[in-house]
Amino acid sequence: MPHIKPLFRSSPLSTPTINYYDWLLRRPELKSWSDFTLHIDAVTGEQRQARAVLERFEHAATALATSPRDGGLGLLSGRREVVGILGENCLEYPVLVFALLKLAVPVALLPSQSTLQETVELLKLSSVTYLFASEQLYPHAAAAAKTIGLPEERIFILQGDVTGKVSLPNLIDDVKVRGLPKIATRPVQDDTLAYLMFSSGTTGLPKAVMVSHRNIIFSTSQLGGINEEIAKVYTIAEHRENSHSFGSLTLHVNHSPPLESWPDREDIFQVTICSSHNITTRLIRATFKIPDYAFHDVHSYMRPAGAAHLPPELRVAFERRAKNLPFFFEGYGLSECTYAALVLPFPGTCGGRVNPVRGMTGILCPSLEARILREDGSDADYNEIGELILRGPTIALGYWKNEKATKETFKDGWLYTGDRFYVDRQGRFFYVDRGKDTFKVSGKQVSPTEIENTIREHPSQLIIDVAVAGVKGERWSSELVPRAWVVLSNTGKAQGVEAVLAALDEWARLRLSKHKWLRGGLQVVDEIPRLPTGKILRRKLQDEYARSDHGPIQTKPLAKL
Numbered sequence: 001m002p003h004i005k006p007l008f009r010s011s012p013l014s015t016p017t018i019n020y021y022d023w024l025l026r027r028p029e030l031k032s033w034s035d036f037t038l039h040i041d042a043v044t045g046e047q048r049q050a051r052a053v054l055e056r057f058e059h060a061a062t063a064l065a066t067s068p069r070d071g072g073l074g075l076l077s078g079r080r081e082v083v084g085i086l087g088e089n090c091l092e093y094p095v096l097v098f099a100l101l102k103l104a105v106p107v108a109l110l111p112s113q114s115t116l117q118e119t120v121e122l123l124k125l126s127s128v129t130y131l132f133a134s135e136q137l138y139p140h141a142a143a144a145a146k147t148i149g150l151p152e153e154r155i156f157i158l159q160g161d162v163t164g165k166v167s168l169p170n171l172i173d174d175v176k177v178r179g180l181p182k183i184a185t186r187p188v189q190d191d192t193l194a195y196l197m198f199s200s201g202t203t204g205l206p207k208a209v210m211v212s213h214r215n216i217i218f219s220t221s222q223l224g225g226i227n228e229e230i231a232k233v234y235t236i237a238e239h240r241e242n243s244h245s246f247g248s249l250t251l252h253v254n255h256s257p258p259l260e261s262w263p264d265r266e267d268i269f270q271v272t273i274c275s276s277h278n279i280t281t282r283l284i285r286a287t288f289k290i291p292d293y294a295f296h297d298v299h300s301y302m303r304p305a306g307a308a309h310l311p312p313e314l315r316v317a318f319e320r321r322a323k324n325l326p327f328f329f330e331g332y333g334l335s336e337c338t339y340a341a342l343v344l345p346f347p348g349t350c351g352g353r354v355n356p357v358r359g360m361t362g363i364l365c366p367s368l369e370a371r372i373l374r375e376d377g378s379d380a381d382y383n384e385i386g387e388l389i390l391r392g393p394t395i396a397l398g399y400w401k402n403e404k405a406t407k408e409t410f411k412d413g414w415l416y417t418g419d420r421f422y423v424d425r426q427g428r429f430f431y432v433d434r435g436k437d438t439f440k441v442s443g444k445q446v447s448p449t450e451i452e453n454t455i456r457e458h459p460s461q462l463i464i465d466v467a468v469a470g471v472k473g474e475r476w477s478s479e480l481v482p483r484a485w486v487v488l489s490n491t492g493k494a495q496g497v498e499a500v501l502a503a504l505d506e507w508a509r510l511r512l513s514k515h516k517w518l519r520g521g522l523q524v525v526d527e528i529p530r531l532p533t534g535k536i537l538r539r540k541l542q543d544e545y546a547r548s549d550h551g552p553i554q555t556k557p558l559a560k561l
Contacts, residue, residue: 003371006364007350007427015221019188020213024220026185032169041091048091056172058182060099063171065183071174073130075105076186078418081195082127085158086107086119086141087134092159092168096132097195101213104186106193108208112137119144126208126400132168135160159470196400197335198244208400209335210483218367218393219338225366226343232316232350311322331362332431336415338394340365342429352487354426361421361431368392371414372423378423385432388421389414418445437538439470441515446470448538451482451518454511455504462492462500467528469538471520483520484508485541487528497524 015023038050048056066072075081083100083106088091100107109125110119112134121143123131131150133141135157145155157167163233172205194216196208331343342362345354354363370385371379380386395415398406409416420432433449440446448468455466465487470480484504486492492500510519523545529537 008366057098059172061102062183063175082132084128086110087158090159109194132158210397215338229349230346444515483517484522
């Protein structure tokens with residue numbers, strides 16, 4: 001099979017070596033744009049206009065670069081700095097990120113929902129020298145910083161008030177009062193680090209993905225190219241001329257708080273599912289825990305941030321609930337390729353050369369090329385499942401201080417994603433599963449994702465969530481067999497546990513080959529453990545199963561081969 005090239009127009013394969021901040025925000029045409037609301041606080045309703053936000057970026061950069069004797073942090077003093085951010089999504093988050101981009105000081109985007117020990121490990125891994133934390137997470141940040149020996153005076157508050165601590169708004173206000181001159185943007189090289197984004201760490205310690213200024217420039221160019229294709233066939237209601245650039249101002253900084261922290265769970269969906277806002281698979285999945293909830297005010301095509309695989313059945317169910325939804329913008333990406341690698345084409349784009357079909361993940365984004373590899377490393381044929389590998393200017397620099405993992409994942413200019421796909425002759429990619437989650441039964445490949453999708457398709461809608469993983473079988477200690485964990489729907493609860501498990505087991509045996517039968521049993525649980533991104537923690541389920549006696553009522557007897 002030949003290398004797959006993008007059907008979209010290709011982004012330029014060369015750009016001037018320039019700081020992303022200037023590339024995005026210093027272009028002459030921005031001066032002619034009318035002002036508009038750029039950022040909205042979903043909890044308080046506070047809004048910030050675009051020009052005010054850009055001015056705040058400048059003041060923040062000046063404050064961070066100014067000498068400590070003048071009230072700043074002195075980040076340009078010659079030391080090699082890495083600034084960590086531990087906070088929920090808030091108005092000051094992009095302010096700090098863009099100020100650091102302007103200064104060419106790398107920023108470590110610490111997950112706001114990490115445990116204390118996880119945060120300690122991430123701080124060590126990223127060699128953080130300064131730390132900004134939200135008011136809510138300051139105690140957590142202080143405890144982690146103390147463990148690694150980061151001085152208390154190097155911890156600042158991102159947004160909010162903590163007695164005795166200086167906040168980013170304090171630093172910005174001080175710059176304004178002093179009337180300090182704005183700092184110039186620092187030059188960069190092609191390999192200048194912009195930020196560290198941490199992998200999930202579901203199969204071991206997390207890795208810090210190194211994303212450069214050049215990576216972000218090409219990633220933003222990808223989005224611009226896709227938007228231009230869409231604009232040829234569909235008119236976006238508001239600020240279409242601005243969306244190519246300003247849409248990226250919140251890119252990579254969407255660290256939302258847990259749903260439980262919102263005063264009204266429905267508010268988060270009303271705010272998120274509106275024009276120009278991104279949604280995640282986690283949010284879509286969470287909506288089905290609110291009975292009969294329907295979305296409103298979806299007047300524009302939407303861009304889910306993705307984060308985890310969205311099963312086709314869940315997408316269809318969401319589309320039934322969403323009102324005024326002309327198109328559901330979906331795709332596939334990973335931190336190692338900066339943002340997106342595949343995107344579902346808007347109807348009519350790419351000259352109408354691609355006909356979207358159900359279950360399709362997308363087509364290749366501009367400036368990337370792809371291959372599908374068999375287990376032996378040879379190129380797979382069309383419609384043959386294999387590992388997706390990618391090449392292009394959005395591929396990250398590697399893993400921070402992890403040469404071994406970098407060599408294993410980034411080989412000869414290609415990113416080995418670890419995800420299994422197949423592609424047809426039209427260039428349509430179809431996600432199958434995560435390679436590390438698959439296992440073999442009697443020498444035959446078993447995909448947990450395939451079994452999960454089959455269980456979801458049961459016509460009686462007995463469950464609202466499911467996870468499948470391999471557990472030890474009875475024949476050989478080294479062999480794993482499929483086991484399913486399910487969360488019952490109201491319909492399922494009414495029918496009872498034993499009836500539901502029997503129905504699902506029978507359904508799976510009717511629809512799947514014998515080696516994919518649920519020989520490890522089925523179990524009802526209150527909730528499927530997931531990362532904040534929505535990815536299933538299969539290892540946690542497997543470990544809990546290994547430690548338990550499996551429960552005589554919750555587990556359905558094994559289907560015999």
